[in-house]
Amino acid sequence: EVKKMETDTIAAISTPMGEGAIAIIRLSGPDSIGIADKLYNGKRKLKEVESHTIHYGKINDPRTGEHVEEVMVSVLRGPKTFTRENIVEINCHGGLMSVNRVLELALSQGARLAEPGEFTKRAFLNGRIDLLQAEAVMDLIRAKTDRAMTVAMGQMEGRLSKLVHQLRQTLLEIIASVEVNIDYPEYDAEEVTNHLLLDKAQMVHDKIEELLVTAKQGKILREGLSTVIIGRPNVGKSSLLNSLVHENKAIVTDIPGTTRDVIEEYVNIRGVPLRLVDTAGIRDTEDIVERIGVERSRKVLKEADLILLLLNYHESLTYEDRQLFEAIKGMDAIVIVNKTDLDCRISLDEVQTLACGQPVITTSLLKEEGIDDLEQAIASLFFQQGIETQDVTYVSNTRHIALLAQANEAINEAINSIGLGVPVDMAQIDVRRTWEILGEIVGDTVSDSLIDQLFSQFCLGK
Numbered sequence: 001e002v003k004k005m006e007t008d009t010i011a012a013i014s015t016p017m018g019e020g021a022i023a024i025i026r027l028s029g030p031d032s033i034g035i036a037d038k039l040y041n042g043k044r045k046l047k048e049v050e051s052h053t054i055h056y057g058k059i060n061d062p063r064t065g066e067h068v069e070e071v072m073v074s075v076l077r078g079p080k081t082f083t084r085e086n087i088v089e090i091n092c093h094g095g096l097m098s099v100n101r102v103l104e105l106a107l108s109q110g111a112r113l114a115e116p117g118e119f120t121k122r123a124f125l126n127g128r129i130d131l132l133q134a135e136a137v138m139d140l141i142r143a144k145t146d147r148a149m150t151v152a153m154g155q156m157e158g159r160l161s162k163l164v165h166q167l168r169q170t171l172l173e174i175i176a177s178v179e180v181n182i183d184y185p186e187y188d189a190e191e192v193t194n195h196l197l198l199d200k201a202q203m204v205h206d207k208i209e210e211l212l213v214t215a216k217q218g219k220i221l222r223e224g225l226s227t228v229i230i231g232r233p234n235v236g237k238s239s240l241l242n243s244l245v246h247e248n249k250a251i252v253t254d255i256p257g258t259t260r261d262v263i264e265e266y267v268n269i270r271g272v273p274l275r276l277v278d279t280a281g282i283r284d285t286e287d288i289v290e291r292i293g294v295e296r297s298r299k300v301l302k303e304a305d306l307i308l309l310l311l312n313y314h315e316s317l318t319y320e321d322r323q324l325f326e327a328i329k330g331m332d333a334i335v336i337v338n339k340t341d342l343d344c345r346i347s348l349d350e351v352q353t354l355a356c357g358q359p360v361i362t363t364s365l366l367k368e369e370g371i372d373d374l375e376q377a378i379a380s381l382f383f384q385q386g387i388e389t390q391d392v393t394y395v396s397n398t399r400h401i402a403l404l405a406q407a408n409e410a411i412n413e414a415i416n417s418i419g420l421g422v423p424v425d426m427a428q429i430d431v432r433r434t435w436e437i438l439g440e441i442v443g444d445t446v447s448d449s450l451i452d453q454l455f456s457q458f459c460l461g462k
């Protein structure tokens, strides 16, 4: 079933604002080549050039003839394009002003300013990509590390989609075989059907479970690991922060929509993005507890994915140190005993006992020793199998995780019912429900309002 094609032509600046020397204005829709031709002056009319070619020329204001910009223009005819529509990309070289002028001209000649995510929405509506892939485009834009980028790329290439489609196919087979059993009772295959059903349902269940296992890691890769550094004054919190930020190129710090009352900094530890929370207090060499109060710091601790607790190698443990151990009990934490370049005055045995299984690392931040061990500890705490494994299909999106969990529950109910001897056509209801829930992930069974909501989260020009 072919969905109705959009009839208007949209335009937007599709490169990030203020970044890079080249800015691209992208047009998509049936009239994009015609509109571009009104602005473009080159050797040939764009409507006469071959698809998927690029052309040098000038942009003039068709109303006044005024020269605006020198450009390279790509002409891409549908359906072999991202949106499956005709696409024109105008590459401008001169700064923001002229880019805006060119966009303005395109709008004056009949294009409409694209809504955020509208290009990707068209790609989805025209069947070029499924919802999972569309969401991956969004993740790609926001990816904070190369690793997160790889995960998003994998999703965009349709890895997860393929898996979900396979699971749905299996569920359809179950549904079909149950129908056969119902329609031809004389076929008398109830026993056989039960077995087959159970096997296949179990397989679907296992696969979903496998995917859910990657969810925690996928979410970390996507959103970053919220990390808090705690410790008494002078143990080396600022030094640690600086060395982490210094050694590992800080990544995107400007995430639209995040509130700024908690200052955050991103660092990339062996592919694991750390979001260092409340670093402002540390920077100001103030104690986090003192600065934001006991209640709030408890909350910050509770919401953290990772705590780095610093101790001083050169001083014996204090009451405050023990309290900090108490505060991080049961959490993902790494204990760092710093200043090993000085004499040992701390009881490392007692530290081990208090750490209660949490990894203990010794460092001299001054001499830049032990930082590798720390990074290794962080990476292995969250990626036991090693982050290097390239062929894991990660689920990272909260919406997908929630739906997978629901699907898992539904298929579990089906399995239980069959086990309890409930008639197959009853158990089938849960199988069908699983099929529907999985459909929501790839966008086969989602409502228009959800689609609008998802795409409105995109950046402009995507």
Ligand code: GDP
Pocket: 231, 232, 233, 234, 235, 236, 237, 238, 239, 240, 282, 285, 338, 339, 340, 341, 342, 363, 364, 365, 366, 367
């Ligand atoms: P914070 O108050 O916990 O943030 O601690 P700082 O990072 O501000 O460090 C306090 C002092 O300890 C500074 O003078 C640092 O230079 C020093 N310091 C940090 N790490 C080490 C270390 O490994 N060895 C030594 N000897 N001094 C360190």
Ligand code: ZN
Pocket: 234, 236, 237, 238, 239, 282, 283, 284, 285, 286
């Ligand atoms: Zn400090």
